[in-house]
Amino acid sequence: MKKTHILAILVIAIAIGAIMTTVSDSSTYSNFSEAIENPGKEYHVVGQLDKEAELIYDPEVDANLFTFNMIDNKGDNHLVHFAGSKPQDFERSEQIVLIGKYENDAFQASKILMKCPSKYNEGQSGEMQEFTAETASS
Amino acid sequence: MDINYIGEHLWAGQLGQISIIIAFVSALVAAIAYAFGARNDAAFSDWKLLARSAFSLHIISVFSIIGTLLYMLYNGMFEYHYVWQHSNSEMPMRYIMSSFWEGQEGSFLLWLFWHAVLGAILLKTSKTWEAPVMSVFAMVQMFLVSMVLGINLGDVIRIGSTPFLLLREHPDFMNLPFLQNATYLDKLDGRGLNPLLQNYWMTIHPPTLFLGFASTLVPFAFAIAGLWKKKYTEWMKPALPWTFFGVMILGTGILMGGAWAYEALSFGGFWAWDPVENSSLVPWITLVGAAHVMVIQKNRGQSLIMTFVLTAASFVLVLYSTFLTRSGILGETSVHAFTDLGMSGQLLVYLLAFLFLAIGLLIYNWKHIPKSKDEDSLYSREFWMFIGALVLIISSFQIMFTTSIPVWNKLFGTNLAPPLDPIAHFNSFQIPLAIILSILIAVTQYFKYKKTDPQQLAKALTIPFLLSLVGTAAIGYFMHYTNIMYIVMLFTSLFLIIANLNYWLRVLKGKMKIAGASVAHIGFGMILLGAFLSTSKTQIISMNTSGTDVESLGKQGDFSNRENILMMKGDTLRMADYFVSYVGKRKEGVNVFYQVDYLTKTNDTYELAFSLYPRVQTNPRMGNIAEPDTKHFLHKDIYSFVTYAEVETEEAEEKPEEYKNTSTKQVAPGDTLFAGTAIVIFNGFEREVDAAEHGIQEGDIAVAASLTAIDISGKKYEVKPIYVIRDRMALPIPGELKELGLRFVLNKVIPEEGKAEIAVYEKPDNYREFIVMKAMIFPWINILWAGCLVMIIGTILAIRRRLKS
Numbered sequence: 001m002k003k004t005h006i007l008a009i010l011v012i013a014i015a016i017g018a019i020m021t022t023v024s025d026s027s028t029y030s031n032f033s034e035a036i037e038n039p040g041k042e043y044h045v046v047g048q049l050d051k052e053a054e055l056i057y058d059p060e061v062d063a064n065l066f067t068f069n070m071i072d073n074k075g076d077n078h079l080v081h082f083a084g085s086k087p088q089d090f091e092r093s094e095q096i097v098l099i100g101k102y103e104n105d106a107f108q109a110s111k112i113l114m115k116c117p118s119k120y121n122e123g124q125s126g127e128m129q130e131f132t133a134e135t136a137s138s
Numbered sequence: 139m140d141i142n143y144i145g146e147h148l149w150a151g152q153l154g155q156i157s158i159i160i161a162f163v164s165a166l167v168a169a170i171a172y173a174f175g176a177r178n179d180a181a182f183s184d185w186k187l188l189a190r191s192a193f194s195l196h197i198i199s200v201f202s203i204i205g206t207l208l209y210m211l212y213n214g215m216f217e218y219h220y221v222w223q224h225s226n227s228e229m230p231m232r233y234i235m236s237s238f239w240e241g242q243e244g245s246f247l248l249w250l251f252w253h254a255v256l257g258a259i260l261l262k263t264s265k266t267w268e269a270p271v272m273s274v275f276a277m278v279q280m281f282l283v284s285m286v287l288g289i290n291l292g293d294v295i296r297i298g299s300t301p302f303l304l305l306r307e308h309p310d311f312m313n314l315p316f317l318q319n320a321t322y323l324d325k326l327d328g329r330g331l332n333p334l335l336q337n338y339w340m341t342i343h344p345p346t347l348f349l350g351f352a353s354t355l356v357p358f359a360f361a362i363a364g365l366w367k368k369k370y371t372e373w374m375k376p377a378l379p380w381t382f383f384g385v386m387i388l389g390t391g392i393l394m395g396g397a398w399a400y401e402a403l404s405f406g407g408f409w410a411w412d413p414v415e416n417s418s419l420v421p422w423i424t425l426v427g428a429a430h431v432m433v434i435q436k437n438r439g440q441s442l443i444m445t446f447v448l449t450a451a452s453f454v455l456v457l458y459s460t461f462l463t464r465s466g467i468l469g470e471t472s473v474h475a476f477t478d479l480g481m482s483g484q485l486l487v488y489l490l491a492f493l494f495l496a497i498g499l500l501i502y503n504w505k506h507i508p509k510s511k512d513e514d515s516l517y518s519r520e521f522w523m524f525i526g527a528l529v530l531i532i533s534s535f536q537i538m539f540t541t542s543i544p545v546w547n548k549l550f551g552t553n554l555a556p557p558l559d560p561i562a563h564f565n566s567f568q569i570p571l572a573i574i575l576s577i578l579i580a581v582t583q584y585f586k587y588k589k590t591d592p593q594q595l596a597k598a599l600t601i602p603f604l605l606s607l608v609g610t611a612a613i614g615y616f617m618h619y620t621n622i623m624y625i626v627m628l629f630t631s632l633f634l635i636i637a638n639l640n641y642w643l644r645v646l647k648g649k650m651k652i653a654g655a656s657v658a659h660i661g662f663g664m665i666l667l668g669a670f671l672s673t674s675k676t677q678i679i680s681m682n683t684s685g686t687d688v689e690s691l692g693k694q695g696d697f698s699n700r701e702n703i704l705m706m707k708g709d710t711l712r713m714a715d716y717f718v719s720y721v722g723k724r725k726e727g728v729n730v731f732y733q734v735d736y737l738t739k740t741n742d743t744y745e746l747a748f749s750l751y752p753r754v755q756t757n758p759r760m761g762n763i764a765e766p767d768t769k770h771f772l773h774k775d776i777y778s779f780v781t782y783a784e785v786e787t788e789e790a791e792e793k794p795e796e797y798k799n800t801s802t803k804q805v806a807p808g809d810t811l812f813a814g815t816a817i818v819i820f821n822g823f824e825r826e827v828d829a830a831e832h833g834i835q836e837g838d839i840a841v842a843a844s845l846t847a848i849d850i851s852g853k854k855y856e857v858k859p860i861y862v863i864r865d866r867m868a869l870p871i872p873g874e875l876k877e878l879g880l881r882f883v884l885n886k887v888i889p890e891e892g893k894a895e896i897a898v899y900e901k902p903d904n905y906r907e908f909i910v911m912k913a914m915i916f917p918w919i920n921i922l923w924a925g926c927l928v929m930i931i932g933t934i935l936a937i938r939r940r941l942k943s
Binding site: 002003004007011014015018019021022023025026027028029030042043044057058059060061063064084085086089099110111 | 513514516521525528531532535536539540543553554555556557558563566567701702703704762781782801810812908910
């Protein structure tokens with residue numbers, strides 16, 4: 001077998017490896033009910049802030065805990081714990097993407113992406129913003 | 139009914155729009171004329187005049203478009219949507235360029251501008267290559283101009299989005315009542331440039347990045363010309379300096395983006411594997427690959443196909459990157475993608491046209507492209523450079539595949555979301571590849587073309603190898619590296635630097651003229667080393683050190699990670715080697731600066747080491763945004779940003795004696811309430827209330843909440859707010875703790891849940907302002923920035939050498 005062939009096989013093998021890793025590392029866009037069915041598994045859940053419910057962030061108690069309720073796109077409303085500080089202007093958000101898992105009777109978000117409406121153009125969305133929780137450095 | 143609007147400058151928009159149309163038509167004419175001229179020399183002399191005139195007219199009209207838009211921005215012509223959207227009358231003029239390219243239309247113009255400049259240079263320098271190369275150039279320009287054409291075909295199809303659209307003609311605004319007023323311009327001011335972009339990075343980063351993007355077109359045009367004219371190898375000589383130029387500028391542009399993110403945004407690092415970052419990194423990687431296979435092609439026939447593929451891929455990937463970031467397809471996955479202007483279809487057509495042009499020409503010429511029959515020797519330089527190029531291809535493939543997840547979802551109807559931890563995901567592939575690549579870069583120069591004596595090779599590499607081992611041991615020991623992967627990474631990046639330094643100083647005898655490759659590689663090694671040291675040893679120093687043990691109080695789950703520090707105004711807390719103190723805040727425009735003093739302590743006296751001013755920008759478009767402040771030392775950076783703070787600076791106008799409601803909570807027995815001076819535990823309800831003391835009458839229903847307050851020194855206080863119901867009226871009797879300046883009101887009793895709603899009132903001087911801050915140390919990050927400079931110098935040396943030969 002020629003060296004070129006060995007190389008070609010190697011490259012293809014690594015490329016397949018890359019595709020497999022991507023697929024296995026990726027998560028899925030989902031909703032609360034699916035996250036509740038598989039506690040501990042990570043999901044992206046898209047929804048809106050429940051503006052009726054209380055938003056609790058008391059940095060004097062715990063600067064790394066923010067709790068709120070979100071209604072997912074299927075209409076389910078659940079408590080969310082975010083292990084980080086409260087994103088500025090969170091009340092104004094019109095769309096939220098939570099990244100995390102369901103555990104201990106609440107959705108534990110490790111990352112929040114939120115979209116706020118632009119102040120100038122009604123109906124036109126502003127830019128997406130990202131907030132990351134303080135994940136443990138291993 | 140026509141309204142006669144007053145004060146509009148319609149001529150400016152018309153001039154701009156006419157320039158756009160001329161730019162489009164002249165590019166089309168130039169592309170066709172050059173294509174006819176490319177047939178042979180005789181044809182070229184017939185078509186030369188038309189082609190050159192058309193392209194020159196195109197360049198002039200591109201400048202005219204840009205000049206017009208700048209003039210409109212400079213004079214604040216807010217009747218135009220683009221001017222209104224990206225500037226306002228208060229904006230300092232130094233940001234005029236930033237507002238010019240803030241929007242999509244402006245950034246297309248910037249891209250057109252650089253193509254026009256590069257095209258003008260090529261017009262003069264490409265000699266025999268002029269016709270085919272300029273034909274490709276003109277074709278690309280035609281497509282690009284179409285992105286700002288702004289012409290409607292029927293009701294559905296819109297080609298491009300023009301920056302010269304009047305606000306009152308814009309579909310989102312045309313029906314607004316204020317635009318029906320003939321004098322609407324009198325009161326109109328622009329929306330303004332996003333405050334987040336009002337900094338010098340926004341002035342220097344986009345033009346550099348777009349020059350990088352633009353310079354991938356030059357080798358692409360030469361490669362297409364080579365296939366077209368069946369000069370399969372000759373095209374590389376003029377293309378190579380341009381490829382190096384592209385590597386240098388695009389690399390600088392990408393790293394500038396990283397520096398911007400690090401200096402001005404609170405991402406907590408310089409690289410986050412964000413889709414937008416990735417999509418500009420990938421063309422750079424393939425361009426680096428293209429440059430290297432061009433260098434080896436004269437010694438290796440096999441890589442000719444790869445040269446075409448990589449050169450074409452770099453340009454097509456730039457287009458793909460444009461498609462990803464501007465079509466809105468990244469939507470929910472990226473923080474800084476552009477919003478959709480409804481041009482994704484057009485971008486896709488553009489992308490596929492050039493992709494198929496390259497693939498088609500390559501297939502058409504496949505049989506004629508010379509391929510060497512011989513196998514390369516394992517001991518030849520070209521073999522290992524080829525392997526290096528393969529590693530680059532794998533690297534770029536992996537980054538692109540994951541970044542394209544939203545595209546796969548669209549294509550295959552899947553519902554994949556990007557990796558939860560993108561940094562870990564990409565690192566798991568890219569770090570091993572970087573290790574392999576480092577070794578290849580370290581040793582390959584020591585190989586000779588064709589055949590190398592293994593013994594000589596081993597001898598030449600012994601010293602750099604041993605030196606790197608010693609260096610790894612020393613750094614690994616002092617910086618406490620134990621992870622085997624980290625040690626390997628440390629070794630290979632050191633080996634890369636030392637081997638290339640050794641090659642330059644000992645083999646090339648330190649000559650500058652031919653040092654390009656070695657110096658550029660040293661720079662690349664320093665970038666890897668700096669990135670590795672600073673990210674692997676990033677130390678979060680803002681652990682919670684405030685006196686109160688807040689962890690035992692938190693009832694919610696197990697959030698043990700404490701990376702944010704809470705600082706009361708005036709308190710001094712320990713943070714790593716420093717004592718930090720939050721001094722106060724100050725408002726300047728949209729920014730609120732929080733002064734944090736870093737003190738050192740020697741023999742019980744504090745001394746101010748430095749102050750940092752992280753800020754929160756009250757951005758009207760994006761909400762409040764934290765921007766970091768960093769103290770730079772030679773060997774480390776202390777990087778800090780505010781994660782939570784009050785942005786209002788007005789002092790509360792209240793009389794000092796008055797109590798202020800600071801929190802109201804529903805609590806069950808055993809729950810805790812928090813006040814500025816104490817932690818308060820709700821013990822439960824008490825039915826027995828001293829009627830005489832509190833004036834309870836017969837028939838009243840009274841219940842007391844038993845509270846225990848614990849102050850900072852641990853002293854306990856008891857207090858009992860009472861809830862009385864008299865004649866169906868609620869009459870709460872507050873409980874007061876004068877020593878602590880606290881008052882409690884039992885607002886409500888919820889018998890079915892056994893809960894009480896208690897309001898806490900505090901004297902205003904109890905209440906102290908605070909901020910929550912995160913701070914981290916990035917060690918040795920300066921190696922990374924220095925590496926960028928070294929790489930740029932090395933690339934300039936390489937370009938000079940190629941231009942001379």
